[in-house]
């Protein structure tokens with residue numbers, strides 16, 4: 001079992017990384033592997049809604065980290081997306097990254113447990129957290145939760161280390177993720193997968 005930990009910050013070893021590292025350590029203690037994947041700090045372009053990913057499973061733009069991200073999403077048993085809070089939202093680069101990772105309409109990540117975490121200096125954490133969770137809830141991904149809305153506070157990794165409640169929230173989240181993955185593993189071959197209907201998209205138009 002392995003969990004993909006996405007660091008959506010431009011800082012490879014900043015506050016978001018510090019929170020994700022606490023999750024990684026706890027997952028290791030629970031016998032679950034993980035890797036931290038940094039989306040990078042080079043430009044990530046937005047989705048242009050061409051729809052080609054529906055046929056190929058990949059994005060037509062190849063110059064950034066999105067297609068590598070798609071491969072890792074597919075390979076992982078569980079996913080945690082981390083972002084710093086910018087103006088009470090996830091930062092722009094991680095939104096551009098996730099818009100393109102998730103625009104594959106066939107729901108390739110369905111039933112993969114997921115969670116988001118955010119890092120902020122002072123405010124806007126729960127709004128950013130809500131925004132990230134929307135990617136999972138439109139994609140049939142069960143959300144793993146913790147004892148509070150998943151945030152750490154700090155402007156530097158050292159400050160995050162002093163946010164003892166924030167770090168505990170990360171550890172609880174990791175243990176809950178490990179437990180859910182183990183439950184899913186045990187259920188394989190015993191509990192049938194949910195029935196799938198063909199998607200209906202009415203765009204609110206009724207004839």
Ligand SMILES: Cc1cc2nc3c(=O)[nH]c(=O)nc-3n(C[C@H](O)[C@H](O)[C@H](O)COP(=O)(O)O)c2cc1C
Pocket residue numbers: 009010011013014015016017083084085086087088089119120121122123124153154155156
């Ligand atoms: C452009 C920008 C906007 C920010 N907006 C907020 C904000 O709305 N609320 C907040 O508490 N912190 C805000 N911050 C601070 C970061 O969220 C905070 O320092 C975070 O922990 C940095 O994480 P990182 O080291 O992983 O990049 C902002 C930082 C930047 C650069």
